[in-house]
Amino acid sequence: MSNPKLTELRTQIDELNLQILNLINKRGQLVQEVGKLKEVQGTNRFDPVRERAMLDLIQENNNGPFETSTLQHIFKEIFKANLELQHDDHRKALLVSRKKKAENTIVDIKGEKIGNGSQHFIIGPCSVESYEQVAEVAAAAKKQGVKLLRGGAYKPRTSPYDFQGLGLEGLKILKKVADQYDMAVISEIVNPADIETALDYIDVIQIGARNMQNFELLKAAGSVNKPVLLKRGLAATIDEFINAAEYIISRGNDQIILCERGIRTYERATRNTLDISAVPILKKETHLPVFVDVTHSTGRRDLLLPTAKAALAIGADGVMAEVHPDPAVALSDSAQQMNIPQFDEFISQLKPLCNLNT
Numbered sequence: 001m002s003n004p005k006l007t008e009l010r011t012q013i014d015e016l017n018l019q020i021l022n023l024i025n026k027r028g029q030l031v032q033e034v035g036k037l038k039e040v041q042g043t044n045r046f047d048p049v050r051e052r053a054m055l056d057l058i059q060e061n062n063n064g065p066f067e068t069s070t071l072q073h074i075f076k077e078i079f080k081a082n083l084e085l086q087h088d089d090h091r092k093a094l095l096v097s098r099k100k101k102a103e104n105t106i107v108d109i110k111g112e113k114i115g116n117g118s119q120h121f122i123i124g125p126c127s128v129e130s131y132e133q134v135a136e137v138a139a140a141a142k143k144q145g146v147k148l149l150r151g152g153a154y155k156p157r158t159s160p161y162d163f164q165g166l167g168l169e170g171l172k173i174l175k176k177v178a179d180q181y182d183m184a185v186i187s188e189i190v191n192p193a194d195i196e197t198a199l200d201y202i203d204v205i206q207i208g209a210r211n212m213q214n215f216e217l218l219k220a221a222g223s224v225n226k227p228v229l230l231k232r233g234l235a236a237t238i239d240e241f242i243n244a245a246e247y248i249i250s251r252g253n254d255q256i257i258l259c260e261r262g263i264r265t266y267e268r269a270t271r272n273t274l275d276i277s278a279v280p281i282l283k284k285e286t287h288l289p290v291f292v293d294v295t296h297s298t299g300r301r302d303l304l305l306p307t308a309k310a311a312l313a314i315g316a317d318g319v320m321a322e323v324h325p326d327p328a329v330a331l332s333d334s335a336q337q338m339n340i341p342q343f344d345e346f347i348s349q350l351k352p353l354c355n356l357n358t
């Protein structure tokens with residue numbers, strides 16, 4: 001049932017579609033140029049005043065048959081798509097971006113290769129309390145083949161009256177234990193001025209959730225030759241988390257491990273809400289290894305194993321969990337740390353599920 005008139009009209013529509021396509025892409029290129037200028041000037045990509053002026057111009061020049069409101073709606077969609085294009089360009093330009101570097105970054109911690117597809121555990125007490133306490137946990141972890149030992153020496157606590165950590169003394173204990181058991185030490189640093197000193201004692205600088213946007217600390221950690229484990233902020237978006245990592249890499253240090261540790265939501269059944277989908281998103285968007293801290297995200301001992309299984313299944317490079325010889329008397333986070341038999345059970349359930357040696 002071919003109708004020559006219909007065919008002719010459709011041919012014209014096809015031509016116009018191609019012209020519109022061409023114009024939209026040309027427009028997109030101009031917007032990209034504008035985006036670059038804005039980047040240099042440090043101005044906001046979204047410009048509602050400019051958008052309003054363009055919508056007004058459309059109103060002034062509209063001769064139909066479309067309603068102005070319909071056209072303005074279509075143009076608003078075009079503005080939105082263009083804004084997204086500027087965002088994409090910005091993301092692509094980041095040094096941590098997978099688009100900038102396709103292959104995984106391998107973080108080498110005393111020979112432990114993080115990011116090559118094998119999965120790892122970081123184990124240790126929340127706070128360093130004594131040599132004996134850390135040594136007991138290290139012995140148990142080592143027995144299970146764990147090489148990465150964590151422990152908090154500088155503790156950024158919610159209340160100034162809570163235990164603040166042993167400071168340098170705590171780092172010395174960690175180093176002594178790690179040397180004895182041939183393990184690597186991960187410990188949080190909260191003050192840029194402590195980084196130089198900490199280099200002698202620790203193998204990985206942890207930047208905690210509360211300091212994820214402490215830009216001076218990020219820059220200081222980026223300026224040294226030491227792996228950094230960067231935790232996601234309590235209320236940080238994935239974009240903000242990625243930009244925090246960018247601060248570190250922009251100073252020259254690409255040895256960064258990202259750590260999802262739960263975010264603040266309305267849900268109170270867990271201490272924080274583990275954002276498990278952040279793991280594959282971060283793996284896709286960046287070339288950095290990603291860990292999941294099951295202890296802080298859940299705040300519940302009974303959820304450590306199931307969330308660790310989820311983390312390993314979804315492709316995390318490792319799991320961080322806290323272990324204390326006697327959690328009931330721990331100076332911090334006593335409700336969520338495992339004791340040693342619980343840790344043995346935890347690790348033996350997880351080992352068959354993870355990729356231990358690649």
Ligand SMILES: C=C(O[C@@H]1C=C(C(=O)O)C=C[C@H]1O)C(=O)O
Pocket residue numbers: 030031034035045046047048050051078079080082083
């Ligand atoms: C291109 C710009 O940036 C954004 C994108 C716009 C567009 O698609 O035209 C308009 C305003 C901004 O929200 C601009 O400011 O000119």
